[in-house]
Amino acid sequence: MTNSSRTTDDSVRLQSFRRIALITICAVYFLILVGASVRASGAGMGCPDWPTCFGSWIPPVGEAQLPDNYQEIYADRGYAETRFNPVKTWIEYLNRLTGVVIGLLILTTAWKSLALRDHDRWITIASVAALVMVIYQGWLGSRVVASNLQPGMITVHMLMALAIVGVLLFALARARRDTLAxxxxxxxxxxxxxxxxxxxxxxxxxxxxxxxxxxxxxxxxxxxxxxxxxxxxxxxxxxxxxxxxxxxxxxxxxxxxxxxxxxxxxxxxxxxxxxxxxxxxxxxxxxxxxxxxxxxxxxxxxxxxxxxxxxxxxxxxxxxxxxxxxxx
Structure with missing residues (x-):
């Protein structure tokens, strides 16, 4: 392969990576907005378990779909104030679905970065690091639910989201370094x-x-x-x-x-x-x-x-x- 064709291939790969990285960063910020809305609306415990929601992968739409003693069940798990609210439950469930989409986008970003490891290994390192961090963030989300929305845990969860943004921005900035230079x-x-x-x-x-x-x-x-x-x-x-x-x-x-x-x-x-x-x-x-x-x-x-x-x-x-x- 000639130097000119290699340069052209790198340019195409960089453009493709910058596109998916920017989409992923915007999606993470959207998740931050959704998470803040969940918090402000008091829907954080709309799903009192994780990763399921009231024991199902798709939450119920009415209290009649739950066992008669569901409040006793969740009280035994440490959630004495659990009361099914369809609006809050689905707000929290949609927040979780958004998180899954973010995970898939970051996985795609990491996969795209592999083609750039010879061009700039730091793009690949940062993208793979973001993938590892989002997996940890998913586990941290389960701890937030288990802690019954303890404020300190929520703050750590939020700071982790900002750290993921920072790592993705680092990768994006490296991918546009030639343009800035x-x-x-x-x-x-x-x-x-x-x-x-x-x-x-x-x-x-x-x-x-x-x-x-x-x-x-x-x-x-x-x-x-x-x-x-x-x-x-x-x-x-x-x-x-x-x-x-x-x-x-x-x-x-x-x-x-x-x-x-x-x-x-x-x-x-x-x-x-x-x-x-x-x-x-x-x-x-x-x-x-x-x-x-x-x-x-x-x-x-x-x-x-x-x-x-x-x-x-x-x-x-x-x-x-x-x-x-x-x-x-």
């Missing part, structure tokens, strides 16, 4: 890289505080019931730090976008990526303010969690793309 970044402000690291640290701190707020909201949900309007006043001091710190994150990213705009203009892919990041940050702030000032409406919680997850992903991709544009 063709775009010059010589004119970028020398302070940009240092500021990018600062912004990444600020985001990690903000997400960590948001996780603590989320766990506190879960605690209030269990201790005070569905009186959402009372939750905000009961939240501890770190909620107010988290809310105020969002302004720091916003202005830090504004400066990041401004440096790219001044150096590269609007036409560069890094500038467009940074503008997309800024848009998501504004969405996160608006949804967070809505939660804080309108009594924690359940419909807004998934939007806030999704936007926070997207911020992490976009910043990580910006960092990787900048490194590849510099030939690193």
């Amino acid at each position: 063709a775009q010059t970044v010589a004119a970028v402000n020398p302070r940009f890289q240092r500021w990018l690291y600062i912004v990444l640290v600020l985001t990690v701190l903000q997400v960590a505080m948001g996780t603590q707020v989320r766990e506190m909201v879960d605690f209030l949900n269990h201790s005070q019931g569905e009186e959402r309007s009372a939750w905000v006043s009961a939240l501890p001091w770190f909620f107010y730090v988290h809310r105020t710190f969002s302004a720091v994150v916003l202005f830090a990213n504004l400066w990041l976008v401004w440096m790219l705009y001044q150096s590269l203009g609007l036409g560069h892919s890094l500038t467009r990526l940074a503008l997309g990041l800024l848009t998501v940050i504004v969405l996160a702030i608006i949804s967070g303010a809505t939660l804080g000032h309108l009594g924690m409406p359940a419909v807004v919680q998934p939007t806030h969690l999704l936007s926070a997850s997207l911020i992490f992903g976009l910043q990580f991709l910006l960092w990787m793309d900048y490194r590849h544009a510099r030939g690193v």
Whole structure:
């Protein structure tokens, strides 16, 4: 095989891999949104067992399909409050089906990456790692159910989803490294890289505080019931730090976008990526303010969690793309 034909084959394989990797990443973010919706709607225990749902692979549609003593059965398993709710059961069941689809997509991504192992072994390593991680995530999901939705377990489950996104983004960024290397970044402000690291640290701190707020909201949900309007006043001091710190994150990213705009203009892919990041940050702030000032409406919680997850992903991709544009 000649060098030109080998290059053409690599280009086709890279394009195919980038397509499936992007679809998989979008699907994982959709699963994060679905999972947040399950959590906000209180449907997390809609299926009190795993991997089946009320003992069946396809859940019942009515309580009449369950044994008369089903509550006693699940009470013996540690779920004293189990009560069949068809809406919550099917919301949780659809969440699980979405997870299965994600697993198949990541399996396909790993399979596609095998053809690129000679071109860039890190693409294959990252893709296979994502497959191993999603298998572990499936087991972790069973532990979440077994723990009766213990907040700490839910947080670990969420952080694992973000780790899977990070690994998939790493693989995608490696697959588009040649494209980025063709775009010059010589004119970028020398302070940009240092500021990018600062912004990444600020985001990690903000997400960590948001996780603590989320766990506190879960605690209030269990201790005070569905009186959402009372939750905000009961939240501890770190909620107010988290809310105020969002302004720091916003202005830090504004400066990041401004440096790219001044150096590269609007036409560069890094500038467009940074503008997309800024848009998501504004969405996160608006949804967070809505939660804080309108009594924690359940419909807004998934939007806030999704936007926070997207911020992490976009910043990580910006960092990787900048490194590849510099030939690193």
